[in-house]
Amino acid sequence: MHSLWSAVPARLRSNWRGMLAVNAVYAVLGVVLLAPLPGIVFRLLMGLSGETALSDQDIALFLLKPPGIVSLTVAGAVLVAVAALAQASLMYLGIVGQARPAKARSAVVFAFRRLLPILSLSVRLVIRVLLLSAPFLAAGAATAWLALGAHDINYYLAERPPAFWVAGAIIGCLLAALAVVLVRKLIGWSLALALLLFAGQDPRGAFTESERLTRGDRTLVLGTYGLWAVIAVALGAGVLAFIDLLGDWIVPRLFDSLTLLVGALGALVALWAALSFLVSTVNAAIFALVTLQLAQRLGAPLDSGISSAQAAAEAAPLPRLTTGRIAAAMTLAAGIAAATGVWLLGGIDVRDDVVVVAHRGAAGKAPENTMAAVRQAIADRADWIEIDVQETADGEVVVAHDSDFMKLAGEPMKVWEGTLEQIRRIDVGSWLDPRFAAERVPTLREVLETVQGRAKLVIELKYYGHDQQLEQRVVDLVEAANMADEVAIMSLKYRGVQKIRALRPDWRVGLLSAKAIGDLSRLDVDFLAVNQGMATAQFVRHAQAVGKPVFAWTINDPATLARVVGAGVTGVITDEPEMVRELIEERADMGPVELLLLRTALLFDRPPPTGSYRDDSP
Numbered sequence: 001m002h003s004l005w006s007a008v009p010a011r012l013r014s015n016w017r018g019m020l021a022v023n024a025v026y027a028v029l030g031v032v033l034l035a036p037l038p039g040i041v042f043r044l045l046m047g048l049s050g051e052t053a054l055s056d057q058d059i060a061l062f063l064l065k066p067p068g069i070v071s072l073t074v075a076g077a078v079l080v081a082v083a084a085l086a087q088a089s090l091m092y093l094g095i096v097g098q099a100r101p102a103k104a105r106s107a108v109v110f111a112f113r114r115l116l117p118i119l120s121l122s123v124r125l126v127i128r129v130l131l132l133s134a135p136f137l138a139a140g141a142a143t144a145w146l147a148l149g150a151h152d153i154n155y156y157l158a159e160r161p162p163a164f165w166v167a168g169a170i171i172g173c174l175l176a177a178l179a180v181v182l183v184r185k186l187i188g189w190s191l192a193l194a195l196l197l198f199a200g201q202d203p204r205g206a207f208t209e210s211e212r213l214t215r216g217d218r219t220l221v222l223g224t225y226g227l228w229a230v231i232a233v234a235l236g237a238g239v240l241a242f243i244d245l246l247g248d249w250i251v252p253r254l255f256d257s258l259t260l261l262v263g264a265l266g267a268l269v270a271l272w273a274a275l276s277f278l279v280s281t282v283n284a285a286i287f288a289l290v291t292l293q294l295a296q297r298l299g300a301p302l303d304s305g306i307s308s309a310q311a312a313a314e315a316a317p318l319p320r321l322t323t324g325r326i327a328a329a330m331t332l333a334a335g336i337a338a339a340t341g342v343w344l345l346g347g348i349d350v351r352d353d354v355v356v357v358a359h360r361g362a363a364g365k366a367p368e369n370t371m372a373a374v375r376q377a378i379a380d381r382a383d384w385i386e387i388d389v390q391e392t393a394d395g396e397v398v399v400a401h402d403s404d405f406m407k408l409a410g411e412p413m414k415v416w417e418g419t420l421e422q423i424r425r426i427d428v429g430s431w432l433d434p435r436f437a438a439e440r441v442p443t444l445r446e447v448l449e450t451v452q453g454r455a456k457l458v459i460e461l462k463y464y465g466h467d468q469q470l471e472q473r474v475v476d477l478v479e480a481a482n483m484a485d486e487v488a489i490m491s492l493k494y495r496g497v498q499k500i501r502a503l504r505p506d507w508r509v510g511l512l513s514a515k516a517i518g519d520l521s522r523l524d525v526d527f528l529a530v531n532q533g534m535a536t537a538q539f540v541r542h543a544q545a546v547g548k549p550v551f552a553w554t555i556n557d558p559a560t561l562a563r564v565v566g567a568g569v570t571g572v573i574t575d576e577p578e579m580v581r582e583l584i585e586e587r588a589d590m591g592p593v594e595l596l597l598l599r600t601a602l603l604f605d606r607p608p609p610t611g612s613y614r615d616d617s618p
């Protein structure tokens with residue numbers, strides 16, 4: 001191990017310019033061309049199957065169908081091929097650089113001339129991994145279904161009964177076994193790319209030869225890559241720690257000068273980006289070099305391909321550091337710092353018109369989806385109140401999120417199996433506080449009567465496969481209350497939203513989404529309610545450009561609120577409407593220095609939520 005690693009620093013020193021240039025080329029290609037490719041391929045295949053966009057459960061259903069399996073395989077292969085191309089270029093520099101420094105351009109050309117074999121190798125790798133994983137994942141899914149299928153999943157996540165731990169232990173063991181199998185196989189295949197590039201192997205033969213070479217020295221291979229992983233993590237953590245310390249030293253000294261602070265924070269962010277790029281280059285280069293060292297140490301005949309690789313290389317005169325070039329570099333760095341500072345300043349949204357939507361009522365203060373939570377949300381000045389609705393066995397529309405009442409009351413009755421009278425007997429408030437012992441499951445009619453003229457209402461249609469006439473009954477109740485203009489309808493299930501659209505084309509309808517594939521803005525909805533992770537500035541701008549407001553859920557802490565508001569969302573869905581309302585008002589009163597510091601801090605860290613909540617589902 002020591003002798004293997006001892007050659008790596010020397011190779012890094014002799015080829016660092018080329019490796020930086022190669023990493024820069026692939027960083028640009030990744031942003032402009034390569035990174036979007038898997039998504040483009042996925043969307044193309046999805047479009048051929050007749051789908052425009054998919055979210056949440058629909059994604060899982062699509063991936064279980066033949067077009068979805070093909071899409072997953074192709075998209076995964078493209079991603080692997082992108083990484084393999086970069087590694088191929090770095091390996092070229094490592095091989096040729098043993099004799100003389102090589103040009104980055106030659107390294108990139110070398111990799112792309114072998115694009116088809118690299119893509120074939122990537123497809124084979126993805127298929128092998130999927131085939132190995134399938135039995136373990138199927139067994140895990142079956143375990144979850146058998147052990148956790150009796151009650152609503154939110155009950156298991158909130159209460160964590162013995163069945164939850166048993167299922168977790170079994171699934172954990174399955175995943176651990178899968179990890180062992182995959183690690184063993186990946187160790188066996190770790191030299192395949194080097195053999196493909198420099199030993200004249202075809203993609204199939206490269207896997208076979210790699211397994212043969214590594215069979216007797218798996219401990220050496222595992223230890224080598226394990227040490228690389230430790231180095232990679234340490235370098236990344238070191239960069240963050242350095243930037244954090246530097247920021248702590250700089251900011252207090254410039255707090256009174258916005259002009260200086262903008263430049264300093266811009267330089268800090270630019271330095272962070274530069275150091276992150278440098279670390280990624282070092283990590284990728286070390287990985288390529290130790291792979292070559294391993295292959296040579298284990299007897300791989302790389303010499304047969306080195307001469308042809310060298311023949312393709314061109315002697316590259318190294319750039320000289322002249323006074324003019326140094327001045328130009330300093331001017332460019334100053335410009336980047338200033339531009340970054342201006343970008344930071346431009347992203348500090350000071351709007352105070354962000355719409356506040358109370359999630360299941362004010363669920364942070366009162367039991368979710370109860371009249372107490374609805375009244376609390378009104379008192380907390382929520383603009384909209386969001387509730388979940390389902391049908392009972394006798395056709396009543398009640399306000400309930402889960403499929404049963406295990407999480408709230410330890411009652412296994414399914415909503416669709418109980419009559420309104422039976423459901424009304426269940427205490428759904430005591431779990432939070434004894435003073436809510438009188439709370440019962442309300443009907444949609446009661447909520448409509450309470451909020452009319454005091455707040456607007458977002459009705460989420462919940463589907464568990466037992467709905468009868470849910471959409472029509474909701475429409476009838478809203479119209480009976482004469483509240484069509486004060487109501488919006490949304491659901492995680494797009495087909496349910498389409499049913500409402502067919503019944504009442506002029507009503508406001510929206511789609512809830514935690515994950516998505518494709519362009520959600522192309523769907524026939526009036527707004528999108530997305531998980532906070534999806535609410536990026538790019539996503540929000542794209543959706544709003546076609547007239548679809550974006551709401552982010554579930555926002556319960558100041559840092560996340562600042563981030564999504566800065567991204568430009570129309571509104572936030574929260575368990576804490578009073579806190580969010582106050583934070584928005586405080587944000588409007590902040591000075592530019594405070595907002596600039598807040599935006600910069602969010603680039604490096606996201607503090608955890610300030611409270612705990614019953615569950616995180618929409």
